[in-house]
Amino acid sequence: MTAPQDVRAGRARELDRAHIFHSWSAQAGLDPMTVVTGRGCEVVDEDGRTYLDFSSQLVNLNIGHGHPRVVAAIQEQAGLLATVAPGYANLARGEAAERILSHAPDGFTKVFFTNGGADANENAIRMARLHTGRDKVISFYRSYHGNTGAAIVATGDWRRVPNEYARGHVHVFGPFLYRSEFWASTEAEECERALHHLERVVQAEGPSSVAAILLETVVGTGGVLVPPPGYLPGVREIADRYGIVLILDEVMAGFGRTGSWFALDQHDVVPHLITFAKGVNSGYVPAGGVILSAEISATFDDRVFPGGLTYSGHPLAMASIVAALDAMAEEGVVENAARIGEDVLGPGLRTLAARHPLVGEVRGTGVFWALDLVLDRSTREPVPAAEVVAMRAALAARGLLAFVADNRIHVVPPCVVTDQEVARALAIYDEVLTDAEERLLG
Structure with missing residues (x-):
């Protein structure tokens, strides 16, 4: 027999305060x-x-x-096959990758599935380092990329500081005219000066040591910072000039949040790698991933990629992705x-x-x-x-x-x-x- 709602709610609060350790919080004063x-x-x-x-x-x-369609897809998949190791082929996984790639720019061929956005960025960094044979990753001070080893150090905000255990991370200021670091008075000035700053940091760090530039296409937690026209194409030009992999983090900005399937669709830029999570299935089941260009994917045709997760491409998550993306398109x-x-x-x-x-x-x-x-x-x-x-x-x-x-x-x-x-x-x-x-x- 199900307990009355008020009893269940009281029990939820009791168990939370007794046993749940909450993210980013001092625990004693919490009352969720x-x-x-x-x-x-x-x-x-x-x-x-x-x-x-x-x-x-x-x-x-x-x-x-x-959303009833996504809920039903999870239920149906659970009845068919609740879990399967990533080394097997699975229809839900293949269809999820197909749906995601249908919204990516031309030239993207493969998807590596993860459990969420942090490990998507973690694995994209690993791919860039292995592809280039270099170590350093450049990212914004105003940024958040997740709470795993390299992702949290790629992050620029305060959460990086007590967690700086990963190597090879460098930070720059991105464009933000309202609180400009570049004494700019127009978007064009802000864009030009931010690009100059980025390139000078690449040069000062030694271009042959820089594996990747990792940026949120639209900075999310750091302020909802939409880049000025020309900035992201300019970053891609710098990346190409020095043989650097450009990773665009679409974990928060992707799958409709900005009014397009990917935020990059609005900025005339194609990166080498795209990371995603969150909106791909609205978090109904944890899922994320890296979308690989053909160039990066080919690096691992005859070379082992030294990374994987037990729940990579988990069938319940994959079914929720297929249903969510189909529903979003049709509705x-x-x-x-x-x-x-x-x-x-x-x-x-x-x-x-x-x-x-x-x-x-x-x-x-x-x-x-x-x-x-x-x-x-x-x-x-x-x-x-x-x-x-x-x-x-x-x-x-x-x-x-x-x-x-x-x-x-x-x-x-x-x-x-x-x-x-x-x-x-x-x-x-x-x-x-x-x-x-x-x-x-x-």
């Missing part, structure tokens, strides 16, 4: 919400209260909660994300910014946006992170789950979000910004 169920852009907590999920959990729930989910960003969410956020002095800048594309919060628009002094955390709590109290980082609120709903849901969310953001301004600005 118990999420019981979800559908589309909404979740329900233990008290039966419904919330708009404008965090997409960890910016991965592109198809939304509880126009990527097109919806593009339209929402262009016609509804972007204009709505800019209207909020015009009304609220706490918003220094709105930036983004598709369903991938950030509000850069400032105490003073002229100095661009960031709102303290603790105040933004308090705003997240205020948003939740009004029925909206938010993703926050540093001085920013990231507005990242599922790609299936509707105009009406955006309108509800904008009204909640408006209320919380108004209250925060009364507290912070007087």
